[in-house]
Amino acid sequence: MKKFLTLFIINAFVFNQVSLSQLSQSKDSIILHLLSLEDKEVSVKIDFDGRNDELVLELNTNEKICIFEARYLSQDIKILSQRFIELQIGVRGGSGVSVHRYVLICISGDKLYKSVDVISLVKNLVDGSIDCQVDFTGLTEKNKSFELIANGEKAFHFDSENKIFCNGLENLNGLYYVNSDKDLSSKQLNFNNEKFPSICVNQTAIYIFIKHKWYVESHENHLMELTSCCN
Numbered sequence: 211m212k213k214f215l216t217l218f219i220i221n222a223f224v225f226n227q228v229s230l231s232q233l234s235q236s237k238d239s240i241i242l243h244l245l246s247l248e249d250k251e252v253s254v255k256i257d258f259d260g261r262n263d264e265l266v267l268e269l270n271t272n273e274k275i276c277i278f279e280a281r282y283l284s285q286d287i288k289i290l291s292q293r294f295i296e297l298q299i300g301v302r303g304g305s306g307v308s309v310h311r312y313v314l315i316c317i318s319g320d321k322l323y324k325s326v327d328v329i330s331l332v333k334n335l336v337d338g339s340i341d342c343q344v345d346f347t348g349l350t351e352k353n354k355s356f357e358l359i360a361n362g363e364k365a366f367h368f369d370s371e372n373k374i375f376c377n378g379l380e381n382l383n384g385l386y387y388v389n390s391d392k393d394l395s396s397k398q399l400n401f402n403n404e405k406f407p408s409i410c411v412n413q414t415a416i417y418i419f420i421k422h423k424w425y426v427e428s429h430e431n432h433l434m435e436l437t438s439c440c441n
Contacts, residue, residue, distance in 0.1 A: 244293060328344065
């Protein structure tokens with residue numbers, strides 16, 4: 211998985227499938243109707259930019275999330291608990307490798323939030339071996355609190371302040387090199403023994419939520435931002 215994440219940083223994505231290509235060719239948008247976390251009825255428009263391999267979710271003209279490197283939907287879009295948009299997206303993993311990305315989106319206070327963004331499957335298409343697999347099997351709600359179940363056992367708890375799911379805290383200390391899935395240019399961030407909400411799946415990767423953004427720790431002292439900004 212570490213090796214794949216390194217390749218993920220420098221590769222473009224190659225798979226192609228019907229769902230997103232039809233959306234692009236028809237020039238139609240998908241309109242989803244759901245509830246915000248405050249139980250307000252909202253609508254989200256989804257478009258596919260085939261030229262740039264971007265999936266664009268728009269709440270209004272000033273509030274958008276872009277998911278980069280999207281090539282196809284590996285499953286139909288679902289709405290969980292009337293409040294979360296579930297996206298399972300095929301992305302490139304190199305020759306002979308199938309890679310899927312799992313993303314959950316919610317709405318609160320007229321803003322879009324990316325509650326989860328992880329690599330959920332890395333499979334070798336030649337020999338069928340699986341390097342990483344996370345099966346998200348459901349979302350439960352109790353007293354306005356949510357839990358996301360993975361692999362039938364792991365419970366990801368909802369952080370209502372950050373509007374994310376997480377199952378741990380990650381401690382960062384020292385200098386880190388940072389780039390993004392949109393821009394390969396690197397910057398540096400320095401941490402002073404700070405703790406951040408995190409997701410760990412199958413002990414293969416750690417996804418860290420830092421100052422309203424998701425990052426994946428691809429290798430030691432290196433973070434890759436999973437970009438949401440459309441600009």
